[in-house]
Amino acid sequence: MEYRSYRDTDCRPSLLGLGCMRLPTLEPGGTAIDYARAGALVDEAVRGGITYFDVAYPYHGGGAEKFIGAALEKYPRESFYLATKMPLWKLETQEDMEQVFNEQLANCRVDYFDFYLCHAVDAERFEKIRRIGAFEFLARKKAEGKIRRLGFSFHDKPAVLRAICAAYPWDFAQLQLNYLDWTVQRAREQYEILQEYGLPCIVMEPVRGGALASLCPEAEAVLKAKAPGRSIASWAIRFAASLPGVLVVLSGMSSEEQLADNLAAMSPFQPLTKSEQNALTRAVRIDKRAQRIPCTGCRYCMPCPFGVDIPGLFKAYNRCAAAKSTGRFLKESGDIPAAARPAACRACGKCARVCPQHIGIPEEMAKLRALEEKLREK
Ligand code: SF4
Numbered sequence: 169m170e171y172r173s174y175r176d177t178d179c180r181p182s183l184l185g186l187g188c189m190r191l192p193t194l195e196p197g198g199t200a201i202d203y204a205r206a207g208a209l210v211d212e213a214v215r216g217g218i219t220y221f222d223v224a225y226p227y228h229g230g231g232a233e234k235f236i237g238a239a240l241e242k243y244p245r246e247s248f249y250l251a252t253k254m255p256l257w258k259l260e261t262q263e264d265m266e267q268v269f270n271e272q273l274a275n276c277r278v279d280y281f282d283f284y285l286c287h288a289v290d291a292e293r294f295e296k297i298r299r300i301g302a303f304e305f306l307a308r309k310k311a312e313g314k315i316r317r318l319g320f321s322f323h324d325k326p327a328v329l330r331a332i333c334a335a336y337p338w339d340f341a342q343l344q345l346n347y348l349d350w351t352v353q354r355a356r357e358q359y360e361i362l363q364e365y366g367l368p369c370i371v372m373e374p375v376r377g378g379a380l381a382s383l384c385p386e387a388e389a390v391l392k393a394k395a396p397g398r399s400i401a402s403w404a405i406r407f408a409a410s411l412p413g414v415l416v417v418l419s420g421m422s423s424e425e426q427l428a429d430n431l432a433a434m435s436p437f438q439p440l441t442k443s444e445q446n447a448l449t450r451a452v453r454i455d456k457r458a459q460r461i462p463c464t465g466c467r468y469c470m471p472c473p474f475g476v477d478i479p480g481l482f483k484a485y486n487r488c489a490a491a492k493s494t495g496r497f498l499k500e501s502g503d504i505p506a507a508a509r510p511a512a513c514r515a516c517g518k519c520a521r522v523c524p525q526h527i528g529i530p531e532e533m534a535k536l537r538a539l540e541e542k543l544r545e546k
């Protein structure tokens with residue numbers, strides 16, 4: 169495992185971080201964490217050299233902070249770095265911020281956070297940070313020693329990122345950065361803005377919610393020919409970790425297999441060579457033709473008031489699109505009940521307003537509904 173220094177200090181988190189958004193759950197698709205399996209995953213991560221753990225107030229229906237607090241309690245506090253995030257959407261006043269921040273410390277069973285972020289900042293939330301004085305509140309917490317480094321996670325356009333970086337003396341930022349979004353969602357421009365402001369970058373969604381763990385068969389063939397022993401997901405992890413200025417690459421791991429694969433990609437970490445980068449560029453060009461829906465499975469859009477299983481449907485569709493077999497959509501999504509299928513969507517738009525990927529969810533549901541009807545007619 170590689171450990172990179174935060175701004176040339178003795179703060180040296182592991183290059184691979186454990187994201188706690190998709191921990192093993194008791195029910196498939198549910199939010200209740202399977203403490204036994206998820207606890208074993210954390211222990212295995214620690215044994216593998218991971219020292220950075222990323223959580224947030226709403227993950228797992230609000231249960232992830234309590235879980236990670238319990239899982240890490242047996243380790244010396246200075247042996248790991250803990251990051252969590254302020255749920256700006258819930259807060260209006262200084263009292264709200266004080267109450268939630270103290271709740272988070274109690275949830276996580278710590279008396280300080282190593283990294284603390286304003287969560288999922290876009291133009292609207294940036295305005296809210298200004299309006300409710302969130303930065304000033306958090307800067308006070310930093311002065312009190314309850315926050316060691318203060319940053320924000322980001323989901324918007326490069327111009328908004330520039331304005332946020334210019335507005336306050338942040339310590340770091342967290343970006344969605346992967347080889348697909350590098351050009352599609354202008355992740356490259358965002359990364360370059362952080363470089364310009366000298367802000368260390370924590371990478372989220374390097375595997376795009378699992379979407380880059382498998383590509384279309386022709387694209388996978390290009391990568392397998394180049395590096396036969398490496399998994400497809402490992403290319404995504406190594407792409408992000410190869411960028412200078414990246415401090416930690418987070419991976420939201422759900423299983424022992426994913427953890428083992430990610431650790432293998434990092435132990436030892438070898439940056440992508442020029443010829444590997446060329447192979448990746450070729451594979452991306454081929455895979456883009458599959459036209460998958462850019463859903464990361466974050467579940468911010470859930471629950472749908474009409475019961476639609478939005479991430480489940482998109483995941484099933486993307487599996488078909490990657491394999492170039494959308495005719496298998498009914499089979500691939502067979503475990504999703506009728507009441508949660510695209511026909512249940514009333515196009516209310518609630519989901520699309522909160523989707524950080526800016527997916528036109530009602531429109532995609534209409535397309536999936538049409539696809540289902542066509543397949544059922546056959
Ligand atoms: S637009 Fe459709 S999928 Fe989205 S919240 Fe409304 S009913 Fe649910």
Ligand code: SF4
Pocket residue numbers: 462463464465466467468469470478479482522523524525526527529
């Ligand atoms: S549709 Fe958007 S909000 Fe919903 S799970 Fe996918 S990326 Fe997340």
